[in-house]
Amino acid sequence: xxxxxxxxxxxPQAGKAGGALKGAIRIxxxxxxxxxxxxxxxxxxxxxxxxxxxxxxxxxxxSGCGKTTLLNAIAGFHSITSGKIYLxxxxxxxxxxxxxxxxxxxxxxxxxxxxxxxWKSNIDNVAFGPMxxxxxxxxxxxxxxxxxxxxxxxxxxxxxxxxxxxxxxRRRVEIVRALMNEPKVxxxxxxxxxxxxxxxxxxxEALLEIYYKNKVTIFFITHDLEEAIFLGHxxxxxxxxxxxxxxxIDVDIPHPRDxxxxxxxxxxxxxxxxxxxxxxxxxxxxxxxxxxx
Numbered sequence: 366x367x368x369x370x371x372x373x374x375x376x377p378q379a380g381k382a383g384g385a386l387k388g389a390i391r392i393x394x395x396x397x398x399x400x401x402x403x404x405x406x407x408x409x410x411x412x413x414x415x416x417x418x419x420x421x422x423x424x425x426x427x428s429g430c431g432k433t434t435l436l437n438a439i440a441g442f443h444s445i446t447s448g449k450i451y452l453x454x455x456x457x458x459x460x461x462x463x464x465x466x467x468x469x470x471x472x473x474x475x476x477x478x479x480x481x482x483x484w485k486s487n488i489d490n491v492a493f494g495p496m497x498x499x500x501x502x503x504x505x506x507x508x509x510x511x512x513x514x515x516x517x518x519x520x521x522x523x524x525x526x527x528x529x530x531x532x533x534x535r536r537r538v539e540i541v542r543a544l545m546n547e548p549k550v551x552x553x554x555x556x557x558x559x560x561x562x563x564x565x566x567x568x569x570e571a572l573l574e575i576y577y578k579n580k581v582t583i584f585f586i587t588h589d590l591e592e593a594i595f596l597g598h599x600x601x602x603x604x605x606x607x608x609x610x611x612x613x614i615d616v617d618i619p620h621p622r623d624x625x626x627x628x629x630x631x632x633x634x635x636x637x638x639x640x641x642x643x644x645x646x647x648x649x650x651x652x653x654x655x656x657x658x
Contacts, residue, residue, distance in 0.1 A: 386418035387453050388549035388582030390439065395448030397434050397607075408434040410607035411448070418453070418549075421576065421583040423593040425643055426603030426611075427650035432586045435608065436552050439584065440474050441466035452549065470494065473543040474552045477559075479535060481527040487538045488514065488523035494546045510545060517541045517575050533564040537571055544579055553585040557592065566624060569595055577621060590643065594635050595622065602642045605650035612642055 397409040408431040416422045424432050438445050438458060449459030450466065457466035481490045491510040495501055501509070514523060517537055527535050536556060543551055557565045569592060576583065587593050593600050600614040616635060618626050626632050 386580055386582075389418040389451075389453050390414075390416040390550065390582065390584065391449075391451040391454075392416075392435070392439075393449045393451070393459075395435070395438065395450060396446045397431070397438065397443075398446045401446065407607040409438075409445070410604075410609045412609040414601060414610055414613075416582060416584065418582055419580045420598045421585065421596055423597035423600045424584065424586045424603060425588065425590065425593050425600060425639070426608055427605045427643075427647045428588070430603050430606045430646070430650065431608030432603055433554055436474070436554055436584060436586060438466070439550070440472050440552055441468040470498070470546040471549045472552060473546060473548040473550070474554065475536075475539050475543055475556045477555045479527075479539060481535060481539060481542070483527050486524050486526055487519065487530070490527065490538060491542045491545055494542065498546075513541050513544060514538075516578055518571065531564070532560055533568050533571075536560070536568055537575075540572065540575060544575070544581065548581060550582045550584060553583065553587075555586055555588065558588070565589075565592070570623060572596065573620075573622060590636060590639050591627070594618075594632060594639065595624070595626065600635075600639060602639065603646070605646045605653060611646060614639065 392412055392414040395409055395412045396407070399406045399408060412435065424435075426432055434443075437443050439450060441457070444465040445458055445460070447460055450457045452471065456463050458464060481487075482493070485493070488507065488510050491514060492506045495506045495509070496503070511523065514520065517540070519534065519537060519541065522530055522534060522538075527538065530538075539556075540551070557568055560568060573596065585593075585596065594616055597616050598620075599616060602611045602614065603609065604611045614635065618629065618631055618635075
């Protein structure tokens with residue numbers, strides 16, 4: 366276990382240097398209907414959820430249930446039909462006052478398929494956001510980029526291009542690039558789906574190492590239940606479409622964590638409970654798909 370993990374004594378809701386963290390998300394009775402005047406496909410159904418600042422909140426549920434729709438609404442990529450979404454008590458979106466949030470540096474999405482510029486070096490990718498914002502000098506930006514890359518175990522890869530490093534390191538560069546903007550919230554949409562199980566396990570521990578240093582709120586969509594329990598403070602199990610929370614489970618395994626927790630009795634209990642709940646919704650989604658087909 367690293368020194369970072371051993372030294373962590375601060376609960377996720379406590380702030381750096383004793384202050385309050387930012388990044389609390391409140392989702393109030395959100396509905397999203399696609400093509401309301403035509404096919405009227407309801408993706409999200411009166412969904413309510415509170416995510417405290419600094420929490421790793423894992424979202425699981427059947428494919429196509431509406432999880433990504435909810436993430437996109439938080440990110441500001443599309444509107445919602447009704448309800449409200451707040452970030453630190455400020456309204457992001459909520460008809461009719463503010464029908465659509467605007468994407469911003471306070472909410473950064475780490476996409477499933479990656480979004481690094483292949484023609485830029487890793488450090489140039491990491492520095493890109495602050496360079497576009499123009500709030501710091503070039504020297505300050507690159508000093509910060511080198512520091513945060515070193516913290517994430519990326520020293521020595523600064524001048525490589527994304528295609529010259531492993532898929533796991535590329536994922537790490539993407540997370541570091543997101544953190545360069547000092548966001549309140551990181552939004553993950555199955556970022557490790559394409560990785561093999563060994564690389565994924567390394568990336569899980571790397572993500573926690575980065576989280577323990579930065580304490581940013583994380584909204585993380587996954588189909589991998591082992592991933593969800595290992596990383597999360599809470600699991601939100603969504604219903605089949607239209608999605609809303611079926612059950613919220615506290616992952617009462619203390620942080621900091623390493624992979625030894627996978628052999629614990631409590632981990633197995635949480636896995637058994639989660640598998641049963643997700644399987645129920647998966648069967649509903651499968652039956653609905655058969656009828657619609």
